[in-house]
Amino acid sequence: MSNFDEYLTKNHDRFESDLFEWLRMPSIGTDSAYDKDVRQAAQWLAGKFSELDLKTELIETCGHPLVYAESPKIEGAPTVLVYGHYDVQPPDPYELWETPPFEPSVRDGNVYARGATDDKGQMITHLFGVEAYLKTKGDLPVQVKFLIEGEEESGGAGLAAFLAGEYDKDVPVKEKLAADIAVISDCSQYAPGQPAITYGLKGITYFQVNLTGPNRDLHSGSFGGTVTNPANALCKMLAALIDDDGRVQIPGFYDNVNELDQREREQFSSLGFSDEEYRNELGVKELAGEKGFTTLERRWARPTFDINGLWSGYQGEGAKTVLPAKASAKFSFRLVPDQDPHEIEASLKKMLEELCPPGIEMDFDPHHGAPGFVLSLDSPFMSAAARAIELGFGTAPVFVRSGGSIPVVNRFTEMLGIDTLLLGWGQDDDNLHSPNEKFSLEDFHRGIKSSCCLWDEIAKI
Numbered sequence: 368m369s370n371f372d373e374y375l376t377k378n379h380d381r382f383e384s385d386l387f388e389w390l391r392m393p394s395i396g397t398d399s400a401y402d403k404d405v406r407q408a409a410q411w412l413a414g415k416f417s418e419l420d421l422k423t424e425l426i427e428t429c430g431h432p433l434v435y436a437e438s439p440k441i442e443g444a445p446t447v448l449v450y451g452h453y454d455v456q457p458p459d460p461y462e463l464w465e466t467p468p469f470e471p472s473v474r475d476g477n478v479y480a481r482g483a484t485d486d487k488g489q490m491i492t493h494l495f496g497v498e499a500y501l502k503t504k505g506d507l508p509v510q511v512k513f514l515i516e517g518e519e520e521s522g523g524a525g526l527a528a529f530l531a532g533e534y535d536k537d538v539p540v541k542e543k544l545a546a547d548i549a550v551i552s553d554c555s556q557y558a559p560g561q562p563a564i565t566y567g568l569k570g571i572t573y574f575q576v577n578l579t580g581p582n583r584d585l586h587s588g589s590f591g592g593t594v595t596n597p598a599n600a601l602c603k604m605l606a607a608l609i610d611d612d613g614r615v616q617i618p619g620f621y622d623n624v625n626e627l628d629q630r631e632r633e634q635f636s637s638l639g640f641s642d643e644e645y646r647n648e649l650g651v652k653e654l655a656g657e658k659g660f661t662t663l664e665r666r667w668a669r670p671t672f673d674i675n676g677l678w679s680g681y682q683g684e685g686a687k688t689v690l691p692a693k694a695s696a697k698f699s700f701r702l703v704p705d706q707d708p709h710e711i712e713a714s715l716k717k718m719l720e721e722l723c724p725p726g727i728e729m730d731f732d733p734h735h736g737a738p739g740f741v742l743s744l745d746s747p748f749m750s751a752a753a754r755a756i757e758l759g760f761g762t763a764p765v766f767v768r769s770g771g772s773i774p775v776v777n778r779f780t781e782m783l784g785i786d787t788l789l790l791g792w793g794q795d796d797d798n799l800h801s802p803n804e805k806f807s808l809e810d811f812h813r814g815i816k817s818s819c820c821l822w823d824e825i826a827k828i
């Protein structure tokens with residue numbers, strides 16, 4: 368047994384009791400009644416970094432403070448930026464929790480508490496990974512910087528202002544955070560016993576369209592057939608955005624799509640994903656989507672179009688023969704690398720203007736947009752992380768993508784020009800944002816070991 372394993376064994380219980388102590392602090396960032404607890408959670412974490420002699424700061428922001436800590440720069444070695452968050456989702460509804468959300472309780476090898484997996488339990492593995500390294504091997508072989516925010520669940524205004532340079536003191540933020548790679552542990556493994564690296568995320572572009580026809584709601588008998596009904600027009604316009612094969616019809620939409628290569632397709636199909644189980648879980652008779660791609664390919668690596676909200680006319684009980692004056696829809700496209708949300712917005716606007724019939728006024732309202740993210744499977748950081756996970760979990764990770772977006776990953780790319788390793792130690796059924804949030808303690812310890820191994824593996828690059 369190496370020194371390192373010995374250290375982890377000796378501190379096994381203390382790692383857990385430290386985590387439980389932190390989980391007891393109700394750091395609910397969205398609710399100002401908990402401001403004191405949020406600050407206490409930040410101070411507790413900063414204290415832990417200080418105990419390891421990391422250069423630590425509590426950075427005050429317009430919202431909750433950021434916790435920043437760094438180890439010394441190692442000449443000629445890479446710098447790793449670890450991001451995480453110490454705020455948690457509100458625990459409501461309380462009555463659905465089997466044990467109180469801020470009294471960590473261990474059952475079947477899991478710790479149950481709000482923040483167990485999202486993100487306190489996952490984030491803190493990196494603090495303990497650094498600790499174990501320092502206590503057994505001396506100095507870290509790479510520089511590690513920690514940036515831990517308290518508003519991930521509530522919009523992240525403080526982090527945004529910090530990244531924009533608003534709290535710069537002696538060092539500009541870009542220099543302060545300069546790194547070669549970022550690491551985030553705030554997602555899931557592929558399945559129990561099967562760790563994963565998430566190497567791709569989708570982007571998004573979101574819109575609202577409001578159509579206006581006649582100057583008031585009309586009687587559909589007296590006026591129907593004489594003016595364009597905005598609800599009819601909206602349905603026709605939205606239907607034109609996608610064809611029967613699930614292909615989005617916006618000109619140029621697929622031009623920059625980073626196509627899946629053979630290796631990725633084989634990788635996905637080797638995961639043994641079952642369409643039947645998925646169908647049953649969702650309660651539908653048939654799956655649907657873009658032709659020529661498997662369910663996992665469509666979920667993880669193909670762009671999609673969905674109407675998110677649609678309203679017009681009469682919504683109440685019974686019938687009302689109205690020809691509505693207005694109709695609106697919210698809809699979005701999930702994008703993949705290297706689709707550009709701005710180009711798609713411009714092309715969509717032009718297309719809708721052409722589709723909008725005479726007699727209808729269109730108000731086109733773009734909401735937010737963000738590009739997708741993909742880290743090359745050939746990146747040396749990816750191989751380093753895979754080796755570290757294999758050492759920590761005893762199983763090599765699989766490579767997966769996600770249909771979701773993580774805005775901070777895009778910010779790191781834009782601002783620091785770096786990629787992010789998404790190393791999730793959680794499970795899909797961890798109930799994050801729901802009652803009875805949990806985290807497997809075995810995975811917690813495996814995460815600590817993986818983190819500790821990661822520093823050496825990255826140093827070898």
Ligand SMILES: [Zn+2]
Pocket residue numbers: 452485486519553
């Ligand atoms: Zn999270």
